[in-house]
Amino acid sequence: xDNRHIRKIMGWQVWxxxxxxxxxxxxxxxxLIQPKENIQWIAMSNSDNNAALVHRLEDGSVVYLAGSSSLxxxxxxxxxxxxxxxxxxxFFDISHIHGRPFLINTPSAQVEVLGTAFxxxxxxxxxxxxxxxxxxxxxxxxxEDEEMIVDSGKTVIMDAKGMHLQSNTNEEKLAHFRHCxxxxxxxxxxxxxxxxxxxxxxxxxxxxxxxxRRLTVSFCGDSPKxxxxxxxx
Numbered sequence: 001x002d003n004r005h006i007r008k009i010m011g012w013q014v015w016x017x018x019x020x021x022x023x024x025x026x027x028x029x030x031x032l033i034q035p036k037e038n039i040q041w042i043a044m045s046n047s048d049n050n051a052a053l054v055h056r057l058e059d060g061s062v063v064y065l066a067g068s069s070s071l072x073x074x075x076x077x078x079x080x081x082x083x084x085x086x087x088x089x090x091f092f093d094i095s096h097i098h099g100r101p102f103l104i105n106t107p108s109a110q111v112e113v114l115g116t117a118f119x120x121x122x123x124x125x126x127x128x129x130x131x132x133x134x135x136x137x138x139x140x141x142x143x144e145d146e147e148m149i150v151d152s153g154k155t156v157i158m159d160a161k162g163m164h165l166q167s168n169t170n171e172e173k174l175a176h177f178r179h180c181x182x183x184x185x186x187x188x189x190x191x192x193x194x195x196x197x198x199x200x201x202x203x204x205x206x207x208x209x210x211x212x213r214r215l216t217v218s219f220c221g222d223s224p225k226x227x228x229x230x231x232x233x
Contacts, residue, residue, distance in 0.1 A: 039078075045070040051180040051218055052091070056190040057082075060095035061102065062197075064177040089121040091177040093197075094135075108158055112138040118150075119177070128158035131168045139163065180220040188213050188231060195219075195227060204228045 046053035049067030056062050057073060059082060065071055069088025077083075083103040094102045096115025104111040106120065108128040116135020122128045130139055132150050139156055140147035141163060148163050150156045157164050178198055183191050189211030196203045202224045219227055 040075040041072050042075055043070065043072050046182075048182060051182040051220060052177045054181045054183055054194055055186065056194060059097060059100075059102075062093040062194055064091040064093075064181065066090060066177070086120060086122075088123065089119070091117070091119045093117045106142075108142060110140045110142060112140075116152075129155060131155040133168070180218075182218040184216050185214050186216075187211065188215055191215060191217070191231065195224075199224055204231070206231070 044053065044055055044063070044065060046065045046067050046069055052064040052066055054062065054064050057077075058075075059077060061082075063071060066089035069086070069090055071087075071090060072085040074083070077100070080099070081101055081103055082097070083105070085105045087107065092102075092104070092113070094113050094115055094117070102113045102115075104113075104120065106122055106128065108122055109130075111120065111130065113135065116132060116137055118130060118132040118135070118137050120128075120130050130137060130150060132152050132154055134152055136152070137150045138147060139150055139158075141158060146163065148156055148165065150165065153168055155166050155168050157166065181194070183194075188206055192204050192206060192211070204224055204227060215231065217230055219230070222230070
């Protein structure tokens with residue numbers, strides 16, 4: 001009877017172990033067949049070296065893309081992060097969303113922001129450069145553990161010797177981003193949102209129906225009155 005009792009215990013142990021294996025296999029299979037998030041990427045590129053191509057993203061962030069530069073971003077950001085890919089130079093004015101950092105991947109660095117305004121400059125023959133005009137940005141070199149926090153008024157330069165911090169030196173480039181701007185198939189509402197953000201006094205208004213209409217237009221040093229006339233025409 002003792003032997004039967006031992007065999008019964010061993011039998012239950014075998015069945016328990018088998019049941020655990022089956023459950024693990026089933027859970028793994030369920031995880032693998034779950035539909036993955038289908039991210040639809042949008043490519044934005046600017047071939048005009050005389051004006052920045054401006055686009056307002058779905059989260060309210062605004063990108064000023066310089067000439068010979070491109071940006072890839074998802075049609076809809078995920079619930080935990082806002083990830084983009086940049087090649088070239090751009091000025092970013094990022095909307096703060098708690099718990100959803102804005103990430104910019106470049107060939108040289110990974111940039112993480114919560115809500116700020118800054119410029120990224122890079123290219124095949126120029127080093128990576130990031131200048132912060134408002135807020136704070138975390139920069140990490142690709143393939144390295146070193147990272148640096150860049151505050152407002154500071155610039156980080158990345159070259160063969162690593163990352164170096166200095167005071168901002170590219171105010172003229174930042175002014176150029178805002179001086180000559182171009183919109184391509186952008187809603188009038190988004191265009192006015194960007195323009196009015198730059199104006200210190202007079203604001204340009206439109207009707208709700210016109211705000212949804214799309215427009216391709218360029219401005220370079222125009223007054224608010226002139227910009228309103230161009231949009232109206």
